Amino acid sequence: MRKPRKTTLQAYLFLAPALLLLAAFSFWPVGFGSFLAFTRYNLIDAPQWVGLDNFRDLFGDELFLSALKNSALYLLVVPLIQLLAMLLAVLVNNNLPGIKLFRAAYYLPVVTSVSVIGIIWNFMYTEDGVLNAALRWLHLINDPVGWLSDDHIALFAVMFITVWRGIGWYMVLYLAGLQAIPADVYEAAQLDGAGRWQRFWRITVPLLAPTILLCSVMSVLAAVKAFEEVQILTKGGPMQSTYTALFYAYEFGIKSLNFGRALAASLVMSAFCIALAWLNFRYLQPRDR
Numbered sequence: 001m002r003k004p005r006k007t008t009l010q011a012y013l014f015l016a017p018a019l020l021l022l023a024a025f026s027f028w029p030v031g032f033g034s035f036l037a038f039t040r041y042n043l044i045d046a047p048q049w050v051g052l053d054n055f056r057d058l059f060g061d062e063l064f065l066s067a068l069k070n071s072a073l074y075l076l077v078v079p080l081i082q083l084l085a086m087l088l089a090v091l092v093n094n095n096l097p098g099i100k101l102f103r104a105a106y107y108l109p110v111v112t113s114v115s116v117i118g119i120i121w122n123f124m125y126t127e128d129g130v131l132n133a134a135l136r137w138l139h140l141i142n143d144p145v146g147w148l149s150d151d152h153i154a155l156f157a158v159m160f161i162t163v164w165r166g167i168g169w170y171m172v173l174y175l176a177g178l179q180a181i182p183a184d185v186y187e188a189a190q191l192d193g194a195g196r197w198q199r200f201w202r203i204t205v206p207l208l209a210p211t212i213l214l215c216s217v218m219s220v221l222a223a224v225k226a227f228e229e230v231q232i233l234t235k236g237g238p239m240q241s242t243y244t245a246l247f248y249a250y251e252f253g254i255k256s257l258n259f260g261r262a263l264a265a266s267l268v269m270s271a272f273c274i275a276l277a278w279l280n281f282r283y284l285q286p287r288d289r
Helices: 002-036 053-059 062-092 099-111 114-125 130-137 154-179 183-191 196-207 209-224 228-233 245-255 259-284
Strands: none
Touching (some): 002 259, 062 209, 114 154, 154 209, 154 228, 183 196, 196 209, 245 259
């Protein structure tokens, strides 16, 4: 009995530094922030307990409800980004001329600074920018489109950047999943007369189920927590049409020093993220596992 106990003690000693860091920078901030969500706190005065007042104020605030709706609308990027990433992974999994350069080109936005991406797309989205010039050259528009100044399309323009920026990351994950599938499975199916689409739907998709679950959970959480693109490109405008729930929390917490309201919004979003993750595990988890 002594040896297992000694091994267990050694294991906890090795884990101790990581657990202390998690406790200091993850568990304690989450716990204390959850407590502050039920208080009135402005970083100067001591927290004052107000119970559920912050949550009542939140759900009585039309701006927060609009931000919550925008965060939910942002989930539209999830199926699009997953489908495109999977198709690209299938494409780059072949030995084609220049395929390595193609992989690198699609992965480049992942490792590019968000600030640089914001500058590039802000230049492309301006009324005299590259995008409007290309559309006019193709005779698809007569007047320039205000991609970031029109409150009806600004959110979708920001969402497109999220799709463009994230495809490369999920493509790599799907590529790793594809390369883990044994080649003899495809060979056996081909000998049985299965066509390309049959092999894709009957073999590739089912065997990629764990990767699909992982990518779906990650992309759903990333979409709900969208912030950087909004902060750099629109700052919530025009007419607060690109406010997301996380940007709402940032505005109230960092700019207005209303930390109680901001942390209450963050707590609501945390519950939303947990619910979405549960739905993914409930409906996308492989049944045979």
